[in-house]
Amino acid sequence: MEKKETDLQTISSSFPCVPYSVQLEFCKKLMQIIESGSIGILESPTGTGKSLSIVCGVLTWLRQYYENNGVEKETKEAQETGEPAWVAEFENSMRKTQTERAILRVARRSSLRKHRMLLNQVTVQKTSLETVPNKKHKSNDSRNFRESKLVVADPDEEFLLSDAVVRDTSVMLPQTGPSNARSSRNEETSEEEDEFEELPRIYYCTRTHSQLSQFEEEVKRTISNMQWSEKIPFPSVLILSSRKNLCINEKVSSLSNASLINERCMELTSKEPGSSGSCPYYHLEGQRDLRDCLNSEILDIEELSNLGKAKKACPYYGMKRAIKSSQFILLPYQSLLHKPTRESLHLPLHSNCVVVFDEAHHVIEALNDMYGAETNTEQIRSCLLGLETYLEYYETRLSSLNLFMLRQFHSFLDSLTKFASLHMKIPSDDEETQNVFSVEDFVIRLGVDNLNIFKLNEFLESKCLHYKLVGLLKSKSLSDSRGTDSYQGIHAVFHFIQTLKQPYSKSRIIVKFRKDVGCTFRLLVLHAANNLTEIISSVRSVVFAGGTLEPLRDIKLRLLGAFEDSRIVHCAFDHVIPDNHILPMIVSRGPTRIPLEFTYTTRRSEFLIQELGRILLNVCRVVPGGVVMFFSSYSYCSYVVNYLEQTDIWKSLERQKPIFKEPQESLELNDMLEKYKQAVYRQHGGILFAVIGGKLSEGINFQDDLGRCIIIVGLPYPNHLNIELQESINYITEMFPSVSKNEILEDMCMKLVNQTIGRTIRHVADYGAVLLVDQRFDRPAIPNKLPKWLRRRLVVTEDFGVVLSSLAEFFRNFRNKLPV
Incomplete structure (x- = not known):
């Protein structure tokens, strides 16, 4: 008992503020999961300080x-394997010594980096005050030499396929050394950065860069x-961020387009640094300089970008070089998954390694x-046209192997267009058909x-x-009138072909035919969990965190089906x-008992x-x-609004509060939200019609007066006739026969319902009502x-009079409270 209090x-001392008891329990459970190497599913409602709990939990464990010098094996492991106790003690001693050395190297490296940064700043300042004519002359000669090479060189060589393999590179090519420079580069960096390999590493993953920036502040x-000694x-x-x-x-x-940026970057950085056509910001010294800055202080994306501009060094590759020596890495899902x-x-x-998936x-x-x-x-034809143009330019200069592979690629694209043409000729009364x-x-x-294909x-x-x-x-200005759209179409084709490498048994091809649009090919992944299983099997612990992850069966079946239930730890914390x-x-029933x-x-x-309409009118009163x-x-939201606008109920609603409706166009959303906020705070209220799973049901906070009452109309079951959904459900039910189609739907x-409910209570002093309008909720x-936190407070009644009186009493209790 005494140990628990300690x-x-x-944990409490790690918090920068006084924590809630829920936060302390969350941290403790998180540390236990990491320590035991379990798979955690942790739910902490929105407004309970979940992000700060994650930060404090993983940093306290770190x-x-x-x-403890990372020594965690106990002598009982030796007893289980039959080894003598002295063998286990010796191994623990060796492991402890190795970890101690690694920790000392990190501490020493941190000190050296700070010194290097200071020295670099002094050098930069000194250089800016001095003039060195000889160096300037040498630099100009070098530039003139490169320019003369550029004039003589054949510009078409830039896009000619060679027999060499060109891949994306993460670190710089040293400016010394001949053709084997890339291998020598790898050796050079391993001594410098691989010394951190054995130390723990925490990956925090979430969806968007804005969420990462908020987490970084915590x-x-x-x-x-x-306290760090x-x-x-x-x-x-x-x-981490993208190019x-x-x-x-x-x-x-x-x-x-982000894909075009990636490809252009790879093209420039595949050249010798400093050579004609290479990126001027891509150089080894600049990467090291930025790495040292990143390892010595916490920089957000904008700060890193500005620092790169000031130092004339690439922030992206500086960031990549800092990865190996970083212990706490914040990154979007895509980068890890x-x-x-x-x-x-x-x-x-x-x-x-410890991996935390937030908003799981x-x-x-x-x-x-x-x-x-x-x-x-349309995209396939653009790609096919581009490939034919490429062959016209280079066919006589390509090696036999390259030419053979390009013709195979052409054959594949041509087969796709013929397949589409053939099926478009099939008579059908439907505007759209799919197979x-x-x-x-x-x-x-x-x-x-x-x-x-591989x-x-x-x-x-x-x-x-x-x-x-x-x-x-x-370069030849050969794109059609669609310009950038044509290039993006080529990217879509390449990406589609790349996805065909996945296991065939876990994928389907959905082919849709529309007379006015043409043919669409979609590769549907039925079970992408294989790509997550590899990560979970490689690391110490994985934690799925969120405001609400109920129902859990979705995560357990579709993500964790390969793991024993005994390894999975679930904990749902109260609000x-x-x-x-x-x-x-x-x-369950309205004012007229319908x-x-x-x-x-x-x-x-x-x-x-x-x-x-009568329910809404009474609630607003x-x-x-x-x-x-x-x-x-x-569509249903529009149908209801259009119908009510023709009735007297709508006029009565307008007299109660100003009315707003969620737009389908993203560009109109911010303007509508601003008007809604002004109405709520200046006119003491507002009515907002929104959509479950839409733009307002997640990511938008209706805290305080913005969302005193959330009304959910009906159960948002997905369209069971959707062919992609049918294929996914069929695959899951085949894998897990004990689960029915109706249960999955x-x-x-309910996953959508729960995310929508989370929009209302945003902090400890907030309050509000949630009305689930449909008798099927019972x-x-x-x-x-x-x-879980909502379930134990749930009120069920078939008498709308009870609903209305309960609402009136609930808000009467807060009438004398000042706005939060």
Whole structure:
């Protein structure tokens, strides 16, 4: 018992502010999961300080690891293997010595880097005050020599396929050494940076860069508050970003598409640094300088970009060089989950790595998106035209092997266009038809089953054909009138072909035909968890964190199906608000006692919509501030609004509060939100019609008066007729026969509901009501899939009078409170 209190005191001291008890429990559970090497699923409601809890938990564990020198094996392991105790003691001693040395090297390296940074600043200042004519003359001679080479060189050589392999590089080519310079470069960097390999590493992953920036602020606050001695190194924190966000070469960063930026960068950096056509910001000294800065202080993306401009060094490659010596890395999902990206960044995965996926309910969707692909006949024709142009220019200068592979690529593209043309001629009364094929069947129907897709992909990637193709078209101004769209189409085709490398049994090809658009090919990933399983199997521990992850079956089946339940630890924490700050209610009947059931077949009933209008009108009379009503789709939201506008109910609603509707266009969203906020705070309220799963159901905070009452209309079941959804569900039910199709659909529905509910309570002093308007919410299985903190406060009644009186009393209790 005494040890437990000590543990909580230790954790509490890590917080830069007084923590909630929920935060302390979260940290403790997180540390236990990491220590035991488990897979954690941790739910902490929005407004409970989840991000800060994650930061304090992983940093406290990291500090304790350093204090204990990483010695965690107990002598009982030796007893289990039958080894003598002295053998285990010797191994522990060796391991302790190695870790101590590694920690000392990190501490020493940190000190040396600070010294190097200071020395570099002095040198820069000194150089700027001096003039060295001889050096200037030498520099001009060198530049003139390069310019003369540029004039003589054949510009077409730039896009000609060679027999050499060109790949993305993470570190710089030394400016000395002949053709084997890349291998010598790798040896040079291994001695400098591989010394950090055995130390623990924490990866924090989330969806967007804005979320990473917010998390970084919490890291800064926490690290500066914690105690770090000379023997325990201050952990190096690094935030990863893409070339698109970090490139300072205006000729590259001005490109409209991230893929084109990546390819142009790879093209420039594949050249000898300082040579004609290379990137002027891509040099070894600049990378080291930026790495030292990143390892010595916490820089956000904008600060790193500005620093790169000041030092005339590439921020992106400086960031990549800092990866190996960083202990706490913040990165978007794509960087870790997408294997090609992970390998390009050289992100280490070993038994001392800890991975935290925040907002983990998005991981499944993220995996499916990054490993899936889509292209269409228009894009394929653009790519085919570009390839034919390329062959016209270079056919007589290509090696026989390169020419053979290019013709195979041409054959594949040509087969896709013929396949599309053939199926477009099939008569059909439908505006759109779609078919599903296994990848094997699709390849056979194309007539290219004798073609090795894997070898073709290897050729396309190793030769960087994509950017050579685009580069030639740009240089010759041969793109069609669509310009950039044409280049992006070529990228889509290459990406589609790349995804065909995945296991055929876990993919499907969806082919859609529309008379006005043409043919669309989509590769659907049925089970992307394989790509996550590799990560989980390589690291010490993986934690899935979120405001609510219920229902858990989705994560367990689709992400963790390969792991034993005994290794998975789930913990759902309570909210920090008092019980009387939330009023969740199931509304089964309306004011005129009409049963409320918004199924696909009944939801357009005039009686049902009128009853819904009466519910909203009565709620607005007793609820202060903003009332947000969520519908299952944009089309149904528009249908209800259009219907109510023709009734007297709408006029009565307008007299109660100003009315707003969520726009489908993203450009209109901010303007609408600003007007809604002004109405709530200046006119004491507002009504907002929104969509579950839309732009407002996640990421937008309806805190305080902006969302005093959230109304969810119906259960947002996904469209079971969607062919992609059918294929995914069929695959899951085949893998797990004990799970039914209806259960999976219900889980998907409640996942959306739970995310929407999370919009209302945003901090400890916030309060609000949640109305679940549909009698199906009272079915036995449904309430159990609501968040645990909400479930135990849930009120169920069939009498709308009780609902209205409960709402009135609930808000009456807060009437005398000042606005938060």
